[in-house]
Amino acid sequence: MTHHTPTPAHTVQPVQEHVAAFAPATVANLGVGFDIFGMALEAPGDIVRAAFRERPGVVLEDITGDGGRLPRTPGRNTACVAAQIVLERLGAAGGVSLRLEKGLPLASGLGSSAASAAAAAVAVNALFGAPLGPDDLLPACIEAEASVSGRHADNVAPALWGGIVLVIGTDPCTIHPLPVPTGLHLALVTPDVAVPTSHARAVLPARVSMHDMVRQTALVAALVHALHSDDLNLLAELVEQDPIVTPARATLIPGFEQARDAARTAGALGVLISGSGPTLCALCADAETAAAAARAFQATYDTLGLSSVSFTTRPGLSGARVIA
Numbered sequence: 001m002t003h004h005t006p007t008p009a010h011t012v013q014p015v016q017e018h019v020a021a022f023a024p025a026t027v028a029n030l031g032v033g034f035d036i037f038g039m040a041l042e043a044p045g046d047i048v049r050a051a052f053r054e055r056p057g058v059v060l061e062d063i064t065g066d067g068g069r070l071p072r073t074p075g076r077n078t079a080c081v082a083a084q085i086v087l088e089r090l091g092a093a094g095g096v097s098l099r100l101e102k103g104l105p106l107a108s109g110l111g112s113s114a115a116s117a118a119a120a121a122v123a124v125n126a127l128f129g130a131p132l133g134p135d136d137l138l139p140a141c142i143e144a145e146a147s148v149s150g151r152h153a154d155n156v157a158p159a160l161w162g163g164i165v166l167v168i169g170t171d172p173c174t175i176h177p178l179p180v181p182t183g184l185h186l187a188l189v190t191p192d193v194a195v196p197t198s199h200a201r202a203v204l205p206a207r208v209s210m211h212d213m214v215r216q217t218a219l220v221a222a223l224v225h226a227l228h229s230d231d232l233n234l235l236a237e238l239v240e241q242d243p244i245v246t247p248a249r250a251t252l253i254p255g256f257e258q259a260r261d262a263a264r265t266a267g268a269l270g271v272l273i274s275g276s277g278p279t280l281c282a283l284c285a286d287a288e289t290a291a292a293a294a295r296a297f298q299a300t301y302d303t304l305g306l307s308s309v310s311f312t313t314r315p316g317l318s319g320a321r322v323i324a
């Protein structure tokens with residue numbers, strides 16, 4: 001699917017006064033697919049409540065759940081940036097005010113900025129009768145993401161589509177939904193250490209060797225094969241083999257190796273860094289194993305004296321959606 005942006009032929013009127021939309025957390029990269037794979041989670045996620053207002057532009061009424069840490073300036077908030085671009089694409093008559101309820105921790109590698117952008121884009125579109133599809137909302141979300149954490153679509157695309165997606169490019173951006181393995185359960189842990197995406201991108205090597213390029217290409221191809229053949233064991237084996245990005249970022253995550261080994265000992269099939277970290281994500285074959293892996297993650301960080309939040313969930317098959 002390649003996105004296209006319709007040129008508004010007329011001013012679009014609101015069809016309702018208020019809309020709330022939810023967008024899920026996302027696990028980007030899947031280990032070997034830096035900037036090209038992303039997976040939506042069932043939970044947690046962000047909620048954006050949008051209300052129509054006569055005056056053009058975007059007003060940010062309130063943010064809750066962020067501990068006061070997110071910028072309140074609309075131009076620096078991804079929900080507002082995405083909302084403004086969607087208003088322009090719609091050719092909307094008037095503007096919106098937004099309330100953002102953060103369900104996601106910030107700078108955790110769970111696609112926090114992407115979830116806010118996707119929820120805002122879907123909410124604003126729905127206010128005006130939802131004339132735009134995900135292909136049309138995607139550029140607005142990519143632009144919003146670029147304004148805070150670099151131009152990549154592997155969080156915003158699964159936040160919009162749900163499931164697991166392959167992303168090619170950002171401008172233009174092509175999305176290929178991929179199959180989600182049957183029975184995949186997830187355990188995640190976020191140690192209490194902030195790793196801003198911009199910093200986690202700055203530590204990456206500027207060049208890679210031909211040897212690593214060939215290996216990475218084979219791993220990416222094998223991962224797509226694993227998904228299409230519903231082979232969870234192969235998938236889990238592959239996500240741990242990234243020779244380029246994971247080794248560079250592991251140093252930013254305290255207790256990375258201990259936590260990974262503990263989850264494996266508890267039965268997890270494989271462990272990867274979620275997006276730019278520090279959240280770790282364990283792939284498991286059932287709910288009981290995921291719960292055991294989450295406990296093992298938690299116990300590791302308790303032992304290290306570093307507070308952390310662990311939880312279990314499943315891949316989210318639905319992307320951003322209207323909830324009220």
Ligand code: HSE
Nearest residue numbers: 028035152154275276
């Ligand atoms: N692909 C991006 C990165 C995702 O790893 O930097 C950020 O969540």
